[in-house]
Amino acid sequence: MNLKRNKRIVVALDMARPDGLRKYAGLTRYLQSRNVHWDIRLKRSILECTAEQVAAFNAWDIDGVIYSQPQTSEAAQEALAHLADMDNTPLVVIDPGDNAAIKRRERNVAIIQTDPDSIGDTAAHYFMSQGACRSYGYVPDVLDRSWSRSRGEAFAAALGRQGIDCSIFHPSKIYSNDFEELCQWLRAMPRPVGLLAAYDDRALTVLEVCASEGLSIPRDVSLLSVDDDELVCKNCVPSLSSIRPDQERAGYAAGAFLSGLLRAGGGRHVKTLSVKSIIHRNSTLGVSRAGLLVQKALAYIRGNARRGIVPRDVVAHLKVSRPLLDLRFREMLGTSVGKTIEQERLAAVCTALTHSDAKLHKIAEDCGYTSQFSLMHAFKRHFGITAAAYRRMNSTH
Secondary structure (H helix, E strand, O other): OOOOOOEEEEEEEOOOOHHHHHHHHHHHHHHHHOOOOEEEEEEOOHHHOOHHHHHHHHHHOOOEEEEEOOOOOHHHHHHHHHHHHHHOOOEEEEOOOOOHHHHOOOOOEEEEEEOHHHHHHHHHHHHHHHOOOOEEEEEOOOOOOHHHHHHHHHHHHHHHOOOOOOEEOOOOOOOOOOHHHHHHHHHOOOOOEEEEEOOHHHHHHHHHHHHHHOOOOOOOEEEEEEOOOHHHHOOOOOOOEEEEEOHHHHHHHHHHHHHHHHHHOOOEEEEEEOEEEEEOOOOOOOOOHHHHHHHHHHHHHHHHHHHOOOHHHHHHHHOOOHHHHHHHHHHHHOOOHHHHHHHHHHHHHHHHHHHOOOOHHHHHHHOOOOOHHHHHHHHHHHHOOOHHHHHHHHOOO
16 A cells, blocks of 8 residues: 655754744644644755755655745755756745845745835834934945845835935945944934844944944934844843844745645745834833834734724724824824725735736735725725736736
8 A cells, every 4th residue: 555655845944043943933833733744854054055955955855845044155046946947846935035046936936025114114113102213214234135225215115104214324335344334324313313223133233333432222322123033132232122023924824835835836926924023122212102002003903904904903902992092193103093004905915916916806805805896996096096007017927
């Protein structure tokens, strides 16, 4: 009797970092909750994912790959894309970074990434809820990578919608020590200043700059970062406030996508996730009760807008009155709860129109609209063009 073997899956995550551990926790939660049994070959670091090692995956007769190691070499990334193309091996990539080889693939691939707009909006709303900064700035990574630029642009755009300028640091050279230039840039900014750093390790450089310039954190500089690497954030001085992406959800989604690709194949799928939360520590100013209420409301809206929620659902979740919540939104954000829900929903629609070929009725269903016509009306009212026209102008699919 021939017994059907389990699917053989390579899971390549950076398990030396908290984000890799969180992604793996999400993947195992998916497998357990759906009673899925895979034989997993775990690759824990980039040292186990050289180009030669990736090319050897075929020798193990694998059925699929879940991959999240954006720091691997270009040669390894090309080898992974080539492997998938040659054998049509289902591939799920979490946080592809600037991995051009993976982004070129059109069949049997799913890409899961944190929405830069979610990072920008979250950071802007967080700083505004403190209400004490005279200027705002963004410090990108030293290599000028596209994901870093996207985060800065989203942060500046979110502040810009509130009539606030944001200065983005641009060193004269990339791949170089920009410490002195960063000192000069920060020295010229009116204080107190609210700074967003591209990621936690980059925020450590900002801490050193502030110490060199005699700037107090958070009195002179309120510093927020991204990734919430707890080993870094808890052990620097002062401890670092950081935005935590929903990495466990990314791991869960990776399992779900790969199951679907193994079962039926398919084209190219792109899923963007909102951030999970902000972990407040000593590098940022305290948040008022009103600001904390708005933050909790925004977190709920980002996590549930696509389920078709309305303002009364947010009120019920927070156990406050509708007039009070509307008042706090107008004070902090200059908008209403209802408009915030619609903006979050429309952002999801724009992502789907840009990165997928899904029919409009399916996008409406996935993004919380009661019908295709409801989506079409809301889209035209908000953007001044039809959803079909937007797709023609912006589609990458």
